[in-house]
Amino acid sequence: MAPRTDVAARSALTRRRVLQAAVDLADREGLPALTMRRLAQDLDVEAMSLYHHVANKEAVLDGVVEVVVGEIVGAVAGVGPDAAVDWRGALRARILTARRVLLRHPWAPAVIETRTAMNAEVIGYFDGLLGILRAGGFSYDLAHHAMHALGSRALGFTRELFAPADPETGGEEAMAMLEQLADVYPHLAGMLADTAHRDDGVLGWCDDQAEFEFALDLLLDGLDRRLARG
Amino acid sequence: MAPRTDVAARSALTRRRVLQAAVDLADREGLPALTMRRLAQDLDVEAMSLYHHVANKEAVLDGVVEVVVGEIVGAVAGVGPDAAVDWRGALRARILTARRVLLRHPWAPAVIETRTAMNAEVIGYFDGLLGILRAGGFSYDLAHHAMHALGSRALGFTRELFAPADPETGGEEAMAMLEQLADVYPHLAGMLADTAHRDDGVLGWCDDQAEFEFALDLLLDGLDRRLARG
DNA sequence: CGGGCCTCCTTACGCTGTACGGGTCGCTCC
DNA sequence: GGAGCGACCCGTACAGCGTAAGGAGGCCCG
Numbered sequence: 001m002a003p004r005t006d007v008a009a010r011s012a013l014t015r016r017r018v019l020q021a022a023v024d025l026a027d028r029e030g031l032p033a034l035t036m037r038r039l040a041q042d043l044d045v046e047a048m049s050l051y052h053h054v055a056n057k058e059a060v061l062d063g064v065v066e067v068v069v070g071e072i073v074g075a076v077a078g079v080g081p082d083a084a085v086d087w088r089g090a091l092r093a094r095i096l097t098a099r100r101v102l103l104r105h106p107w108a109p110a111v112i113e114t115r116t117a118m119n120a121e122v123i124g125y126f127d128g129l130l131g132i133l134r135a136g137g138f139s140y141d142l143a144h145h146a147m148h149a150l151g152s153r154a155l156g157f158t159r160e161l162f163a164p165a166d167p168e169t170g171g172e173e174a175m176a177m178l179e180q181l182a183d184v185y186p187h188l189a190g191m192l193a194d195t196a197h198r199d200d201g202v203l204g205w206c207d208d209q210a211e212f213e214f215a216l217d218l219l220l221d222g223l224d225r226r227l228a229r230g
Numbered sequence: 231m232a233p234r235t236d237v238a239a240r241s242a243l244t245r246r247r248v249l250q251a252a253v254d255l256a257d258r259e260g261l262p263a264l265t266m267r268r269l270a271q272d273l274d275v276e277a278m279s280l281y282h283h284v285a286n287k288e289a290v291l292d293g294v295v296e297v298v299v300g301e302i303v304g305a306v307a308g309v310g311p312d313a314a315v316d317w318r319g320a321l322r323a324r325i326l327t328a329r330r331v332l333l334r335h336p337w338a339p340a341v342i343e344t345r346t347a348m349n350a351e352v353i354g355y356f357d358g359l360l361g362i363l364r365a366g367g368f369s370y371d372l373a374h375h376a377m378h379a380l381g382s383r384a385l386g387f388t389r390e391l392f393a394p395a396d397p398e399t400g401g402e403e404a405m406a407m408l409e410q411l412a413d414v415y416p417h418l419a420g421m422l423a424d425t426a427h428r429d430d431g432v433l434g435w436c437d438d439q440a441e442f443e444f445a446l447d448l449l450l451d452g453l454d455r456r457l458a459r460g
Numbered sequence: 461c462g463g464g465c466c467t468c469c470t471t472a473c474g475c476t477g478t479a480c481g482g483g484t485c486g487c488t489c490c
Numbered sequence: 491g492g493a494g495c496g497a498c499c500c501g502t503a504c505a506g507c508g509t510a511a512g513g514a515g516g517c518c519c520g
Binding site for chain 2: 126140161185187195215
């Protein structure tokens with residue numbers, strides 16, 4: 001077999017490149033496609049070669065979170081009002097920006113929730129959020145509670161329970177089932193009936209962005225009141 | 231090899247028994263231990279035999295969620311005040327009861343979040359919650375928003391981002407790192423310093439139950455205000 | 461009593477992450 | 491300048507995973 005033609009051209013293989021390739025792969029083909037062999041293939045390399053730049057697959061997952069959160073940190077820099085004047089607006093803007101980034105990486109929330117240790121990017125992001133709250137007059141204690149209350153929302157996502165199966169069929173059959181079982185599930189059936197004649201109809205009824213903002217504002221309201229109360 | 235000694239004695243193998251064994255296994259040895267082979271072994275059977283009672287592993291996971299939520303539904307029956315008098319107390323009691331059940335199955339939240347379709351138990355549970363809100367005077371629309379805002383909290387859990395590695399070492403090193411990087415992460419370092427001299431010290435500083443209730447009450451407050459506002 | 465069905469077992473395949481050992485390059489130092 | 495060395499990469503192999511395919515035994519119904 002031909003000897004390696006040009007070492008330098010490809011030997012740019014580095015931790016950074018591995019992680020970026022992992023993110024790209026997940027973006028293109030979904031999280032299940034992110035295997036060590038497939039990742040290596042994308043980098044034109046054998047699977048075992050990856051282990052010279054990352055300890056194991058866990059480290060890869062840690063790394064992709066680092067990359068994605070890094071993207072967020074880059075995106076939120078300088079957006080939104082001055083925290084000292086309007087902490088609430090500043091926080092809101094930052095979180096919605098984070099959400100916009102995560103919408104480009106739909107698989108990322110699932111990975112983030114499996115992580116156990118923070119990395120520098122994440123710590124930096126949270127430090128920034130904390131800074132906003134402090135500038136707004138929060139005590140450390142209340143700020144701490146606030147971060148817990150926001151939870152994953154602070155990073156711009158909420159994992160929906162029992163998410164949409166597939167956009168078309170899923171809703172229809174659930175709807176039909178509920179109609180038949182209207183006496184067993186009266187309130188759900190009622191809600192469905194109520195919502196049905198309001199907007200377009202089937203389960204386009206859940207506007208993720210609207211629900212996210214509703215819940216976020218609910219929390220911000222609550223925090224504002226706790227803050228005012230002292 | 232000896233012919234089967236007593237078919238009847240073990241042939242109680244049934245979907246229910248399989249799912250219950252799966253729950254028990256996960257309780258005892260954690261989610262990673264829940265493999266088809268290991269599960270079969272616990273039931274004194276070969277792996278492939280399971281496939282006569284469940285379609286595949288996904289169906290097993292669907293099933294264990296069904297079992298756990300069934301446990302919740304059983305536990306919440308009849309607890310809390312009358313919803314027509316005190317929707318908020320009723321909702322709160324129900325959710326905290328659900329949480330108590332889930333604390334017995336620490337692996338369950340992770341499984342629930344991977345599910346894509348609801349089962350009858352889950353639908354029934356949410357119908358009950360909806361009933362409480364309706365009795366409290368919520369419009370279908372506001373109730374719908376409320377369920378989304380509660381999210382997984384409605385089932386009694388919140389997945390903490392970057393959960394505790396292990397109780398002892400994890401906190402210490404994070405603490406030391408933060409102290410060293412006090413100029414890079416001023417707010418986190420400040421919060422840590424503030425909290426440190428308040429209670430016992432290291433990262434027993436996050437009381438999960440207290441944080442859960444804080445966030446829950448924040449949301450209930452907000453919903454109450456939205457309700458009053460009409 | 462005979463056929464079919466329901467259960468269960470056996471075997472095997474493709475996939476995963478990764479341990480281990482060897483080969484090849486470029487740099488450094490005598 | 492050549493010998494050593496460390497960084498990088500490859501090939502092979504293994505255990506474990508979910509599960510497809512086919513065969514064997516006991517049960518019920520005709």
